[in-house]
Amino acid sequence: MTTASSDAETRAQILRLLGDIAPEADLACLNPDVGFRDQLDLDSMDFLNFVVSLHKTFHIEIPETDYPKYMTLNGCVAQVAASRT
Amino acid sequence: MAEFVMPTLGADMTEGTLVQWKKRIGDPIAKGEIIAEVDTEKAAIEVECHTSGIVEQLLTKPGDKVPVGTVMAIIREAGQPATTSAQPRNIAPQPVTPSRNPPVAKTAPASSSGTRLRISPAARKLAAERGIDPTGLQGTGPEGTITLDDVTRAATVAAGVGTVTTAAERQARMRQTIAAAMARSKREIPHYYLSTTIDMSRALAWLTTENGRRPVTERLLVSVLFIKAVALALRQVPELNALWKDGETVKSERIHIGTAISLRQGGLVAPALHDADRAGLGELMQRFQDLVKRARAGSLRSSELSDPTITVTSLGEQGVETVFGVIYPPQVALVGFGKVVERPWVANGLIVPRPVVTASLSADHRVSDGHRGGLFLAELDRLLQEPQSL
Known part of the structure; x- marks a missing residue:
């Protein structure tokens, strides 16, 4: 079941994962609807590492063809929520 | 007795500071084990020992800055007797800066x-x-x-x-x-520069299928295909896999690809993926990931900084289509890859959209000529058309 509070928790967890990859970034300024690769200057290896940590944290399968759905913070939250329904 | 000296960890490193010893006197040490952590201009580096034996003497104190080549420790190799007091080693460490501050006020900043x-x-x-x-x-x-x-x-x-x-x-x-x-x-270095556009449709299609089979933790990036293809192409044009030392070319039997890694705070390092031609793509990817992680955390090993025999740089992440790199001395060549972009391509008389990449070679004209450089790029192209063989 997805609730507002679990979404907030998911969001906080995802921000932590991003913070591990881009420790110098100011995540408070992150626009949740805009791709974070450009905002945080992530290269393809950073993004792959992020996908791996999403997989490990939320136990979700992320095929390469689904990568575009995980390009924004809100997109990630929605995917995690969908995986729980 | 073997001497452990301050190693050269970069083209222009002249001195380094001992941060800490990782071994104590009397400890056994195996070839390749970390003996010390050394601070250079770029990062703190874990330095490997090139001898197996027992640590007999530690001559440099943590915090001392010493020139490259300074004997820092004595290793007694296996089977050798311990040094007796009758044969003292008289090696004066040569600190660049005094090991003690001048006796000014004790709490001087x-x-x-x-x-x-x-x-x-x-x-x-x-x-x-x-x-x-x-x-x-x-x-x-x-x-x-x-x-x-x-x-x-x-x-x-x-x-x-x-x-x-x-x-x-x-x-x-x-x-x-x-x-x-x-x-x-x-x-x-008298550089010359060559470039060619490579059709990436086969390589990318193969990569998509391959990654579809692989769990997320084992997926490959296209840059690993580039690194492996460069390593294999060097077998055909080995003079590009060399160092320029004392006015002559020293070819390297082994192929250690220096991979340019940009650091998040600015700057870059290009540590080696050792024997890249002999590693499978999966293994190479794991090592590449580990290398990037450690480069950014500032925990590279000395061999990774001193061993590269050529450098590969990929600037495609920033959207750049072509990069002509500056060779990192004493290496004699650098291979650059831009962004993979879709462009009109002529195949069988038809114009079709294809993903393509511009590969470039910067090479030392003292060591190789444009003809051989061209053969290298042609071989690189050929290898990328057969991704399953990489």
């Missing part, structure tokens, strides 16, 4: 006037971890040495405040190192 900062290794390590600039700290230890307690206190008081200074300092030093190496390259 360390290093503000160019004297060396007195700080315990543990304190230094913690300061680096917490991003604290130790030069601003008041030491409470012997002779004003900054202790672990001092750093802990500072960390508690000003969490995060010092980060900017430390990162900025490190960045400034790295900038100087890069400046020296690149200026030397452009001064000494």
Whole structure:
């Protein structure tokens, strides 16, 4: 079941994962609807590492063809929520 | 007896500071094990020992800055008798800076006037971890040495405040190192440049299928295909896999690909993926991931910095289509890859959209000619058309 509070928790967890990859970034300024690769200057290896940590944290399968759905913070939250329904 | 000396960890490294010994006198050590941590202009590096034996003497103190080539430790190789007091080793360490501060006021602010900062290794390590600039700290230890307690206190008081200074300092030093190496390259190396456009449709289709089969933790990036293809192409044109030493080419039997890694705070390093031609793509990917992680965390090993025999740089991430790199001396070639882009391509008389990449070669004209460089790029193209064989 997805609730507002679990979404907030998911969001906080995802921000932590991003913070591990881009420790110098100011995540408070992150626009949740805009791709974070450009905002945080992530290269393809950073993004792959992020996908791996999403997989490990939320136990979700992320095929390469689904990568575009995980390009924004809100997109990630929605995917995690969908995986729980 | 074998001597462990301050290694060269970069083209223009002239000296290094011992951060800490990883072994104590009497400890056994195997070839390839980490013996010391050394601070260079670029990063703190874990230095490997090239001999197996017993650590007999440690001649350099943590915190001492010594020139490259200085004997820092004596290793007794297996089967050799211990040194007796009748045969003393008389090796004077040659610190670049005095190992003791001039006897000024005991609590003089360390290093503000160019004297060396007195700080315990543990304190230094913690300061680096917490991003604290130790030069601003008041030491409470012997002779004003900054202790672990001092750093802990500072960390508690000003969490995060010092980060900017430390990162900025490190960045400034790295900038100087890069400046020296690149200026030397452009001064000494007569570069020539070649480029070619490579059809990537086969390679990308293969990669998509392959990654569809692989769990997320084992997926490949296209840059690993590039690295492997470069390594294999070098077998055909081995003179590009060489070092220029004392006015002549020294070809390398082994292919260690230096991979240019940009650091998040600015600057770059190009540590080696050893024997890249002999590693499978999966293994190479794992090692590449590990290397990037450690490069960004500042925990590279000495062999990774001193061993590259050629460098590969990919600037495609920034959207650049073509890069002509500056050779990192004493290497004699650098291969660059731009972004994979979709472009009109003529195949069988038809114009079709294809993903393509521009591969470039910067090479030392003292060592190779454009004809051989061209053969290298052609071989690279051929290999990328058969991704399953990489």
